[in-house]
Amino acid sequence: MKLFALLLACASFFLSPGVQAQQAPDALVKSVTDEVLDIIRKDKDIKAGSTKRAIELVEQKVLPHFNFTRMTALAMGKDWRQASAAQQKELTEAFKELLVRTYSNALIAYKNETVDYRPFKMQPGDTDVTVRTQIHQAGARQPITLDYSLEKNGNSWKVYDVVVAGVSLVTNYRSSFATEVRNGGIDGLIKTLQAKNRSLETASQK
Amino acid sequence: MKTTLKTTLTRQLGKAALIAVAAGLLGGCATSGNPKDPIEGFNRAMFGINEGLDQVIIRPVSSGYEALLPSPIQTGVANFFSNIADLMIGVNNLLQGKPAQAASDAGRVIVNTTVGFLGILDVASTMGMEKHEEDVGQTFGRWGMDDGAYIVLPFFGPRTVRDTIGLVFDVYTDPVAHVDHIPTRNTLLATRIISDRAELLKADKVIEEAALDKYSYVRDAYLQRRQSLIHDGNPPKFDPYSGSGDGKSAGAQGEGAGQAQVATRN
Numbered sequence: 001m002k003l004f005a006l007l008l009a010c011a012s013f014f015l016s017p018g019v020q021a022q023q024a025p026d027a028l029v030k031s032v033t034d035e036v037l038d039i040i041r042k043d044k045d046i047k048a049g050s051t052k053r054a055i056e057l058v059e060q061k062v063l064p065h066f067n068f069t070r071m072t073a074l075a076m077g078k079d080w081r082q083a084s085a086a087q088q089k090e091l092t093e094a095f096k097e098l099l100v101r102t103y104s105n106a107l108i109a110y111k112n113e114t115v116d117y118r119p120f121k122m123q124p125g126d127t128d129v130t131v132r133t134q135i136h137q138a139g140a141r142q143p144i145t146l147d148y149s150l151e152k153n154g155n156s157w158k159v160y161d162v163v164v165a166g167v168s169l170v171t172n173y174r175s176s177f178a179t180e181v182r183n184g185g186i187d188g189l190i191k192t193l194q195a196k197n198r199s200l201e202t203a204s205q206k
Numbered sequence: 207m208k209t210t211l212k213t214t215l216t217r218q219l220g221k222a223a224l225i226a227v228a229a230g231l232l233g234g235c236a237t238s239g240n241p242k243d244p245i246e247g248f249n250r251a252m253f254g255i256n257e258g259l260d261q262v263i264i265r266p267v268s269s270g271y272e273a274l275l276p277s278p279i280q281t282g283v284a285n286f287f288s289n290i291a292d293l294m295i296g297v298n299n300l301l302q303g304k305p306a307q308a309a310s311d312a313g314r315v316i317v318n319t320t321v322g323f324l325g326i327l328d329v330a331s332t333m334g335m336e337k338h339e340e341d342v343g344q345t346f347g348r349w350g351m352d353d354g355a356y357i358v359l360p361f362f363g364p365r366t367v368r369d370t371i372g373l374v375f376d377v378y379t380d381p382v383a384h385v386d387h388i389p390t391r392n393t394l395l396a397t398r399i400i401s402d403r404a405e406l407l408k409a410d411k412v413i414e415e416a417a418l419d420k421y422s423y424v425r426d427a428y429l430q431r432r433q434s435l436i437h438d439g440n441p442p443k444f445d446p447y448s449g450s451g452d453g454k455s456a457g458a459q460g461e462g463a464g465q466a467q468v469a470t471r472n
Contacts, residue, residue: 109411137405167434172426179422
């Protein structure tokens with residue numbers, strides 16, 4: 001039995017183009033979450049409240065699994081197609097920075113809570129799935145749901161939306177983005193996002 | 207000493223309210239034209255007043271509560287109120303045509319009130335009876351009632367017209383509000399507010415930093431959350447690329463077409 005398992009493991013290793021790429025979406029979310037939480041709980045700087053260190057960690061461990069272009073397009077809605085390629089790139093960069101900061105802060109705030117993974121169902125041909133998790137907060141009556149929407153790009157799964165307690169961190173920006181675009185055009189929105197990022201950066205350095 | 211604190215509080219509150227109203231009036235001239243939010247000027251003013259109230263009284267008291275009380279006691283308090291709420295949650299599940307959930311809610315109340323020492327321990331959850339979140343506003347939504355305009359109520363905060371009507375029923379049927387001994391009732395109501403608020407303290411900084419405009423961030427989060435709750439966590443998905451900024455095109459690829467209907471407005 002053991003030998004059979006070993007053979008199977010070897011076979012899947014050689015048959016798959018990349019071992020990482022083979023990881024199922026739920027396993028991916030679990031391994032990344034567990035790894036990041038583990039580091040956050042142990043890291044001295046983060047324990048002392050260093051947002052900078054948390055952001056570094058998220059950039060290193062979490063970013064590669066996110067599709068920020070898709071996220072930005074989702075947050076922009078129909079305005080996305082108005083933006084030139086260069087503007088789309090700038091928007092994506094600025095929005096990425098804001099989301100990374102938000103996500104890092106959330107991780108720091110909730111670092112001592114336990115994460116629970118909900119049963120995951122997926123059909124073989126699926127290219128768009130939701131991995132559901134729950135955050136159990138000490139002192140609270142109810143866990144907070146935290147869902148990840150993932151999309152298959154070629155061989156790897158990438159997160160394109162994070163939904164906290166039923167609220168999408170991405171589409172929740174849609175109306176404020178639309179207002180910015182209406183008032184100052186695409187460039188106006190880029191400027192607002194960049195200004196927001198800069199003000200958060202200076203605030204966190206204090 | 208006491209009077210000084212009181213006057214300072216009143217003065218600060220008054221100032222906050224004044225600034226908020228002024229900002230609201232200015233805002234009224236330049237609403238962003240969101241179809242869900244026709245009275246944005248008023249709402250922004252009220253939002254500012256509520257924020258002031260939170261900053262001056264509710265948040266400081268909740269922070270103190272969170273810092274001073276050991277976490278098991280906080281959980282006990284939260285569970286106690288949660289158990290009382292389960293009663294009407296069960297009724298709402300029944301009204302929404304979900305008898306299995308309603309039965310589970312009734313089971314939760316029976317188990318937690320007895321074995322769980324008047325609800326202080328949530329034994330039912332460990333037994334696998336999941337906690338639900340329902341209210342009359344959600345029941346109306348489930349019945350197909352349109353949510354109507356967004357409105358920020360004094361003290362209660364974000365609601366829609368539908369949820370405001372729901373809230374009237376919720377308050378009317380709230381067991382805590384019917385406690386005859388007035389000082390006990392008021393203590394219970396105040397404790398519940400503090401306990402509920404303490405649970406949200408951690409989200410404060412996240413929202414503060416994430417939002418380009420806190421008012422619209424909270425508004426849109428409220429509307430999304432309600433949509434999700436009405437569909438018990440499986441709302442119809444946004445259509446990624448045809449979605450427009452004014453929120454007129456919530457897609458209909460979710461559950462049944464009938465339920466998706468609730469999401470599309472007008």
